[in-house]
Amino acid sequence: ASVSEPAQKCCTENIQPFLTSILEELMGPVSSGFTEVRSLFDKEVNEIIQDFQKTNDMTRLKENVDQLMTLPFNSVKMEPCYLKVNLLQELLQDLKSRFKVYHIDFVIQRTQNFMQELMENAVYTFEQLFSPSQQADSAKVATTIEKVKLRVLK
Numbered sequence: 001a002s003v004s005e006p007a008q009k010c011c012t013e014n015i016q017p018f019l020t021s022i023l024e025e026l027m028g029p030v031s032s033g034f035t036e037v038r039s040l041f042d043k044e045v046n047e048i049i050q051d052f053q054k055t056n057d058m059t060r061l062k063e064n065v066d067q068l069m070t071l072p073f074n075s076v077k078m079e080p081c082y083l084k085v086n087l088l089q090e091l092l093q094d095l096k097s098r099f100k101v102y103h104i105d106f107v108i109q110r111t112q113n114f115m116q117e118l119m120e121n122a123v124y125t126f127e128q129l130f131s132p133s134q135q136a137d138s139a140k141v142a143t144t145i146e147k148v149k150l151r152v153l154k
Contacts, residue, residue, distance in 0.1 A: 018098075022095065025091055026088065026091060026092075028087070029084055029085050029086075029087035029088050029091065030085060030088070030111055032084040032087075033081055033082070033084035033085040033111065033112075033115055034081075034115060034118065035084075036080055036081040036084050037078075037081045037115050037118055037119050037122075038153060040071070040077060040078070040080070040081060040119070041071070041119065041122045041123070041126075041149075041152070041153070042149065042153065044068055044071055044077075045068070045126070045145065045149040046149075047064075048061070048064045048065065048068065048145060049142050049145050049146060049149075051064060052064075052141055052142055052145070053142050056138055058138060058141075061141065065126075065127065065130070068123050068126065068127075069123050069124075069127060071119060071123055072116050072117075072119040072120040072123060073116075078115070078116065078119065081112075081115050081119075082112045082115065085108055085111045085112055085115070086108065088104070088107060088108050088111065089104060089108060092104040092107060092108075122152050122153075125152050126148055126149070126152050129148045129151060129152070130144060130145060130148040
């Protein structure tokens with residue numbers, strides 16, 4: 001009871017007025033990181049479509065879809081996504097001094113983990129909605145892949 005009132009006063013005067021601007025500042029790098037995840041998924045699926053249109057090879061298509069499933073664990077391809085979030089390091093340094101925010105690396109790491117999880121969900125959903133082995137008409141495969149990609153990106 002003796003701490004509640006001073007704590008509320010401190011939050012109301014020293015933290016609450018800054019929350020909106022802090023969240024806006026932090027959301028820039030976070031949003032750009034998640035946008036990069038979306039772009040990477042889109043690019044990788046487009047490459048699968050283009051490759052299939054050139055080769056019309058169902059075996060190779062299956063291999064490419066299998067390879068897509070490893071995308072969340074491909075650190076080289078995911079690196080540009082993770083780098084977008086590294087900008088939080090600079091932004092959080094300012095917050096660290098003003099608001100005693102610690103564990104900056106943990107915030108960045110958790111954000112990157114969420115990005116990887118999002119990519120895992122995207123490729124899993126893609127695999128569930130599109131199965132190369134169930135495609136009877138190879139003429140419609142590229143169109144089907146595009147429809148599935150758009151559904152996943154929604």
